Every structure is written in structure tokens, then in C-alpha cells.
Amino acid sequence: xxxxxxxxxxxxxxxxxxxxxxxxxxxxxxxxxxxxxxxxxxxxxxxxxxxxxxxxxxxxxxxxxxxxxxxxxxxxxxxxxxxxxxxxxxxxxxxxxxxxxxxxxxxxxxxxxxxxxxxxxxxxxxxxxxxxxxxxxxxxxxxxxxxxxxxxxxxxxxxxxxxxxxxxxxxxxxxxxxxxxxxxxxxxxxxxxxxxxxxxxxxxxxxxxxxxxxxxxxxxxxxxxxxxxxxxxxxxxxxxxxxxxxxxxxxxxxxxxxxxxxxxxxxxxxxxxxxxxxxxxxxxxxxxxxxxxxxxxx
Amino acid sequence: xxxxxxxxxxxxxxxxxxxxxxxxxxxxxxxxxxxxxxxxxxxxxxxxxxxxxxxxxxxxxxxxxxxxxxxxxxxxxxxxxxxxxxxxxxxxxxxxxxxxxxxxxxxxxxxxxxxxxxxxxxxxxxxxxxxxxxxxxxxxxxxxxxxxxxxxxxxxxxxxxxxxxxxxxxxxxxxxxxxxxxxxxxxxxxxxxxxxxxxxxxxxxxxxxxxxxxxxxxxxxxxxxxxxxxxxxxxxxxxxxxxxxxxxxxxxxxxxxxxxxxxxxxxxxxxxxxxxxxxxxxxxxxxxxx
Numbered sequence: 001x002x003x004x005x006x007x008x009x010x011x012x013x014x015x016x017x018x019x020x021x022x023x024x025x026x027x028x029x030x031x032x033x034x035x036x037x038x039x040x041x042x043x044x045x046x047x048x049x050x051x052x053x054x055x056x057x058x059x060x061x062x063x064x065x066x067x068x069x070x071x072x073x074x075x076x077x078x079x080x081x082x083x084x085x086x087x088x089x090x091x092x093x094x095x096x097x098x099x100x101x102x103x104x105x106x107x108x109x110x111x112x113x114x115x116x117x118x119x120x121x122x123x124x125x126x127x128x129x130x131x132x133x134x135x136x137x138x139x140x141x142x143x144x145x146x147x148x149x150x151x152x153x154x155x156x157x158x159x160x161x162x163x164x165x166x167x168x169x170x171x172x173x174x175x176x177x178x179x180x181x182x183x184x185x186x187x188x189x190x191x192x193x194x195x196x197x198x199x200x201x202x203x204x205x206x207x208x209x210x211x212x213x214x215x216x217x218x219x220x221x222x223x224x225x226x227x228x229x230x231x232x233x234x235x236x237x238x239x240x241x242x243x244x245x246x247x248x249x250x251x252x253x254x255x256x257x258x259x260x261x262x263x264x265x266x267x268x269x270x271x272x273x274x275x276x277x278x279x280x281x282x283x284x285x286x287x288x289x290x291x292x293x294x295x296x297x298x
Numbered sequence: 299x300x301x302x303x304x305x306x307x308x309x310x311x312x313x314x315x316x317x318x319x320x321x322x323x324x325x326x327x328x329x330x331x332x333x334x335x336x337x338x339x340x341x342x343x344x345x346x347x348x349x350x351x352x353x354x355x356x357x358x359x360x361x362x363x364x365x366x367x368x369x370x371x372x373x374x375x376x377x378x379x380x381x382x383x384x385x386x387x388x389x390x391x392x393x394x395x396x397x398x399x400x401x402x403x404x405x406x407x408x409x410x411x412x413x414x415x416x417x418x419x420x421x422x423x424x425x426x427x428x429x430x431x432x433x434x435x436x437x438x439x440x441x442x443x444x445x446x447x448x449x450x451x452x453x454x455x456x457x458x459x460x461x462x463x464x465x466x467x468x469x470x471x472x473x474x475x476x477x478x479x480x481x482x483x484x485x486x487x488x489x490x491x492x493x494x495x496x497x498x499x500x501x502x503x504x505x506x507x508x509x510x511x512x513x514x515x516x517x518x519x520x521x522x523x524x525x526x527x528x529x530x531x532x533x534x535x536x537x538x539x540x541x542x543x544x545x546x547x548x549x550x551x552x553x554x555x556x557x558x559x560x561x562x563x564x565x566x567x568x569x570x571x572x573x574x575x576x577x578x579x580x581x582x583x584x585x586x587x588x
Binding site for chain 1: 322324331338403426428554578
């Protein structure tokens with residue numbers, strides 16, 4: 001009997017690896033080589049503009065980055081961008097989720113309205129946003145938008161309007177997803193718990209802080225994680241919404257610029273990799289926040 | 299609960315109104331622009347459309363290569379929009395299917411069969427989510443060329459799933475891990491094979507989670523702009539996203555906004571139909587397990 005069981009277990013394990021194969025194969029082809037290439041290149045002076053093979057230059061690229069004010073500026077902008085968007089998205093998303101948590105007339109429709117900004121394909125809505133916020137001069141609303149742009153740029157410096165529009169777009173789309181995610185989290189909380197809490201405390205804020213937030217923790221952690229990693233690695237939105245005329249570069253766009261426009265693959269790789277420690281830290285925090293309650297449950 | 303006072307109701311109602319307007323206004327605005335004639339675009343009120351027309355949408359489907367006339371001295375070209383539409387359909391449907399199938403397999407393997415170190419497999423796969431895509435397309439281009447897939451839709455079918463897989467595998471493996479074993483065991487005792495039990499019992503009851511994985515993948519795939527623009531170069535091979543990126547804004551603003559809507563309407567409709575399932579699936583995969 002024991003032998004049969006262990007034979008079954010061996011079969012299960014073999015089946016498990018077989019089922020994992022497609023996923024691992026996909027991830028290996030599209031990630032393993034590129035990441036290896038990126039790490040290796042960050043130690044060389046590889047460039048498509050240079051004849052001959054790449055030379056190993058050690059940590060030169062990284063050293064140069066640390067002494068480069070442009071890098072620190074891009075890093076600062078990235079951090080500001082990530083924090084502003086994450087805080088706003090979380091606040092709005094939580095608001096949406098709480099708003100939808102209780103039944104009211106027309107809730108299904110309001111839910112759809114909140115869901116749609118995320119579902120609306122961002123690959124093209126970013127194009128639509130760009131033209132809405134910086135329309136061709138012939139359109140009827142171009143003067144109004146022009147005024148707004150000058151007002152913002154005049155107060156906060158050139159490029160501020162473009163940067164604001166990126167933030168607005170990111171928040172608009174992200175708060176929708178976080179709202180839906182947190183709604184899914186609130187739905188998972190058994191209603192009895194709220195009823196108990198209602199007996200325990202009259203203060204809404206206390207109930208929210210002591211019951212809702214801890215139970216939502218895995219969902220909140222995931223929301224923050226997706227939001228921060230998305231913002232840190234953001235390239236496409238910034239590039240598209242500013243049409244490549246970057247005044248406030250983030251790490252992503254700066255690396256893209258170095259690689260594609262300046263042809264400096266080495267420094268660009270090093271720059272892109274500077275994000276990894278931050279992202280890893282965020283990931284580890286997520287795992288910590290995610291796992292403990294699950295273990296208690298089992 | 300005691301009936302709420304009028305001011306609380308009013309506050310609640312206005313919050314709902316503000317939230318709805320905030321979410322829908324940009325979409326409404328783009329829809330309005332796409333329905334305008336050039337005259338109205340220049341002289342009309344930007345917030346409404348008085349004489350809606352589908353001319354911008356029709357323009358997209360005109361035969362390719364035809365000269366559409368001049369704006370000033372600039373030549374307006376036509377675009378192979380029909381090809382883009384078909385390509386987009388193929389890429390989106392293919393990527394979503396591939397991702398859902400691969401993540402069911404991997405999720406079941408990690409959540410139910412649990413090979414040694416399955417928790418670490420799960421984390422490692424999820425960790426690939428944080429790889430910054432920034433300049434990864436340069437080496438990725440080498441991979442794609444080595445496979446002979448450059449300027450080919452298959453390149454996107456290879457890359458898109460890997461953008462959604464980490465999250466989907468994480469979600470599905472968590473779901474299968476918490477799904478009570480008895481569900482399957484009952485079928486196995488009845489004499490069903492493992493595959494039979496899986497396809498006849500586990501899979502049907504997991505529908506919301508599969509919907510959630512599918513809709514999440516669609517959201518990721520539809521939000522990509524970079525990969526599509528980098529890997530698809532010939533106009534005939536492009537998807538709508540890549541193609542719209544090549545539009546000349548100053549000349550074709552209305553047609554482009556129509557193109558945006560033409561892609562968005564089906565995607566939003568599909569997502570909206572499955573929206574409730576999406577929420578239920580997220581809940582199930584992360585907490586309940588069933």
C-alpha cells in the first residue's frame with residue numbers, strides 16, 4: 001500500500017513537471033536570455049555604433065551612473081511618480097470599493113463604470129489621452145488646453161503639464177483596477193464579521209481600521225505591489241504621453257533613450273538594472289504580507 | 299441598521315455621481331470626438347456632437363494605398379485597417395487562450411500536485427513579474443530573430459503570455475491549493491481517472507477563476523503599446539495598437555480616435571460581460587478556494 005502510494009506520488013510529481021513545462025518554456029525563452037544579456041551588457045561597452053566586439057569594463061557603467069546628476073534626477077522623478085500615483089490610486093480605489101460594498105439602486109451600473117477605465121485598452125487609450133490633452137491646433141478645444149498647459153508649465157516649469165497628464169492617466173486607469181481588486185477583497189469578508197464589529201464598536205473609523213483593513217491585507221498588499229512595480233518600470237505611458245519629448249525622465253525612459261537614441265547599450269542596461277533592488281524589496285515585502293495569514297488558515 | 303439621514307444619502311449619491319463621471323468622462327470625450335465631422339471638430343462644442351457621423355470609422359476601412367487627398371500640402375494615406383483588425387483579433391484571442399491554458403496547467407501542478415519546493419516555484423514564477431521590460435526588447439529582438447519570428451504575429455503570441463503568466467499562475471495555484479481535495483477524491487473513488495475528474499468536475503466549477511485569469515490577460519495584452527510597435531514593422535502585419543502609433547496626428551486625428559474606439563468597444567464589451575465573474579474569480583482565487 002505504501003509502495004503504491006509512493007509510486008502514485010512519483011507519478012504526480014512527474015505530471016506536475018510536465019504541466020509546468022509550457023509556462024517555464026515561455027518564461028525561459030522570453031526572459032532568461034534577455035536578462036542574462038542585460039546583466040552581461042551592463043558590464044561592457046557594447047554599442048551598435050561601435051565597430052568590433054564589446055569590451056568588458058567591469059563596474060564602470062555603474063560607477064558613472066552614480067556620479068551622473070541626470071541619473072539622480074531620473075531616480076527622484078521615478079520615486080515621486082511612483083509615490084504620488086500609488087497613494088492616489090490606493091485612496092481612490094479603496095473609496096470605490098467601499099462605495100460599491102453596500103447595495104444600492106444601480107450598483108451594477110456604477111460597478112461597470114468603475115471597471116471600464118481599466119478594461120479600456122490602455123495601448124490605445126494612451127493615444128486618445130495624448131490627443132485629448134495636447135490636441136492638434138485645429139480642434140475647438142485646443143485653445144483651452146493650450147491655456148491649461150501654459151498655466152501648469154508656467155507655475156511648475158516646462159514639461160510639468162506633460163508630467164501631470166501622465167500621472168492623471170496612470171491614476172485614472174490604476175484606481176479602477178485597484179477598486180475592483182479591493183471590492184473582490186471586501187466580498188470575501190464574511191458579513192457576520194461586520195455584524196460582530198457593529199456590536200463591538202460604534203465608531204465607523206475604528207471598525208474600518210480594526211476589521212476591514214486587516215482582512216483586506218493581502219489584497220491591499222497586492223494592490224500596492226502592482227501599483228509600485230508598474231510605476232517604477234513605467235516606460236510606455238511616459239513615452240507615449242509626452243511623444244518622446246521627455247522633460248521629466250523616469251528611469252525607464254532614460255534607459256530607453258540611452259539605448260535607442262544614444263546607442264549606449266552598456267550604460268542603458270546598468271540603468272535599467274538599478275530598478276531591480278527596489279523591485280525585489282517590494283516583492284519580498286509582498287511575500288511577507290501575503291503568506292502568514294494563509295499559513296494560520298491551514 | 300437605522301435609516302440614514304437625508305444628508306448621508308445625498309452625500310452617498312453625489313459620491314457615486316462623481317466617481318461615475320470621473321471614470322467615464324475621458325471615454326465619453328473620445329467617443330464624441332470620433333463621431334465628429336472635421337467642421338464640427340474645428341468649430342463645434344468639444345463636449346457634445348451635434349451631427350454624429352460614422353465617416354471617420356468608414357475612412358478607416360477604405361482601400362489601402364489610395365490617396366485620400368491633401369491637407370495643405372501634406373498627403374493623406376490610407377491604412378490597412380482591416381488587416382490590423384484581423385491581426386489584433388488573432389493576437390488577443392491567441393494570447394488569452396495560451397495564457398489561460400498554460401496557467402491552468404501550471405496552477406494545477408503547483409497547487410494540487412505540489413512537486414517538491416512548489417512554494418518556491420510559485421514565488422519564482424511570480425517574481426518574473428518584476429523584471430523591468432524597459433530595454434529588454436533589444437535582447438528579445440535577438441531571440442525573436444533567432445526563431446525567425448521578426449515582423450511576425452507569432453512574436454507577440456510568444457511575448458504577451460509571459461507578461462500575464464506570473465500573475466495568473468500565482469492566482470490559479472493559490473486557488474487550486476485551497477480547493478478542497480474531497481471534490482476530486484469523490485470522483486476518483488467513483489472510478490473516474492484524474493483527467494476525467496479534472497475536466498468534468500474541477501474545471502467547470504472553477505469557471506470564475508478562469509474568467510478572472512482571462513480578463514486579466516486581456517487587460518495586459520490590450521494595454522501593451524511598446525512590444526507591438528517594436529516587433530511589428532510592416533503595415534500589413536501590425537495590430538491596431540501598433541498601427542495607430544504610426545498615424546500622423548495632425549492630419550488624421552479624427553480617424554485615429556475612431557480607431558481607438560473601434561478597438562476599445564469590443565474589448566470593453568467583452569470585459570463588461572465578464573466583469574462580475576472577474577470579481578468573483580479574484581475573490582475565489584485569493585481567499586475562499588472555491
